[in-house]
Amino acid sequence: MAEASFDTELNARGGAPEPIAGSPVFAWPPRPVAAAKFLFGYPGYFVPMNVLYMGLAVISWFWLTPDLATMKSFHWDWIAIVYGRNLALTFLVFGGLHWRFYIKNAQGERYMLNRKAPTVSHRRFLFGNQVRENMFWTAGSAVAIWSAYEVVTLWAFANGYIPMLDWEAHPVYFVLLFCAIPMIRDAHFYFVHRLLHYRWLYRNVHQLHHKNVDIGPWSGMSMHPVEHILYFSGILVHWVLMSHPIHAIFHVQATGLTPAMGHVGYHRWEGKDGDARSIGQRYYHYLHHRYFECNYGGDGTVPLDKWFGTWHDGTPESHEIMRSRRKQAHGS
Ligand SMILES: [Zn+2]
Ligand SMILES: [Zn+2]
Numbered sequence: 001m002a003e004a005s006f007d008t009e010l011n012a013r014g015g016a017p018e019p020i021a022g023s024p025v026f027a028w029p030p031r032p033v034a035a036a037k038f039l040f041g042y043p044g045y046f047v048p049m050n051v052l053y054m055g056l057a058v059i060s061w062f063w064l065t066p067d068l069a070t071m072k073s074f075h076w077d078w079i080a081i082v083y084g085r086n087l088a089l090t091f092l093v094f095g096g097l098h099w100r101f102y103i104k105n106a107q108g109e110r111y112m113l114n115r116k117a118p119t120v121s122h123r124r125f126l127f128g129n130q131v132r133e134n135m136f137w138t139a140g141s142a143v144a145i146w147s148a149y150e151v152v153t154l155w156a157f158a159n160g161y162i163p164m165l166d167w168e169a170h171p172v173y174f175v176l177l178f179c180a181i182p183m184i185r186d187a188h189f190y191f192v193h194r195l196l197h198y199r200w201l202y203r204n205v206h207q208l209h210h211k212n213v214d215i216g217p218w219s220g221m222s223m224h225p226v227e228h229i230l231y232f233s234g235i236l237v238h239w240v241l242m243s244h245p246i247h248a249i250f251h252v253q254a255t256g257l258t259p260a261m262g263h264v265g266y267h268r269w270e271g272k273d274g275d276a277r278s279i280g281q282r283y284y285h286y287l288h289h290r291y292f293e294c295n296y297g298g299d300g301t302v303p304l305d306k307w308f309g310t311w312h313d314g315t316p317e318s319h320e321i322m323r324s325r326r327k328q329a330h331g332s
Helices: 005-011 032-040 046-063 076-103 130-158 171-196 199-210 225-240 245-262 281-291 316-330
Strands: 268-270 276-278
Touching: 032 046, 046 171, 046 245, 076 130, 076 245, 130 225, 130 245, 171 199, 171 225, 171 245, 199 225, 225 245, 245 281
Parallel strands: none
Antiparallel strands: 268 276
């Protein structure tokens, strides 16, 4: 990628994305006011996305999950309920975003990060088409593996193989664990993702995800089944950390659904009133798809990319740092 095109291409589409600020939560020296704003502001760590996912987990637990007594032994009828619920959520979220941005074309190319829409017909994709391949890996592998983890975890809770947290006895811990799960997810994603960039795993597994250079919502979960197994493995933390099934459902649902927004391919969301709200963190992962060796983390709440020197905030300066790091690593 020629250096000159780094900025100019993005500038040409209704304004360049703002540099990514990163999370002040783990800053040193501490920045308590900035951290509080990051956590409790709008848009912030909790509102809207994590609160929505928390609400969804509660609804799923009370109304869209069989009761514990039923889940004591494996039966296709209740497993089908879990799988069907996850598949429906996937089509709603991934399909909804794809429809808004790339079928209805709600904002055309305004604030688009992609060089072209992620609906490419090309031989390198299954069925000769990017969206079809993306949907195939999402519905066929991602939702199946996500549901398998969830089913086995619920079954283990039902049988008492995993100790179950009593929320009435420990309400503060219950809420705190809820609040910490997005950060646990962030850290887990960073390490799994870095692992996937090691030679053999990249070539045989993760490359499938990186076939998507221009990305759309459906690209988010378009991964090799081995990557799905690693990616969803974060739910296993609830096998050792005292939890309630709602925690596990929240964890795995957010893991399954956030990639839709993370791969949307735009950096601003245009409202009806014409204002364009920044969805800047999408830019963060977009840069990973475009330049590979940066931004392995999630949305940057736990700034592991900063700590490990793989941070790219979307400025020419940080692009230059990444290029020299790359030169050093590859010896040219
Ligand atoms: Zn990657
Ligand atoms: Zn990606």
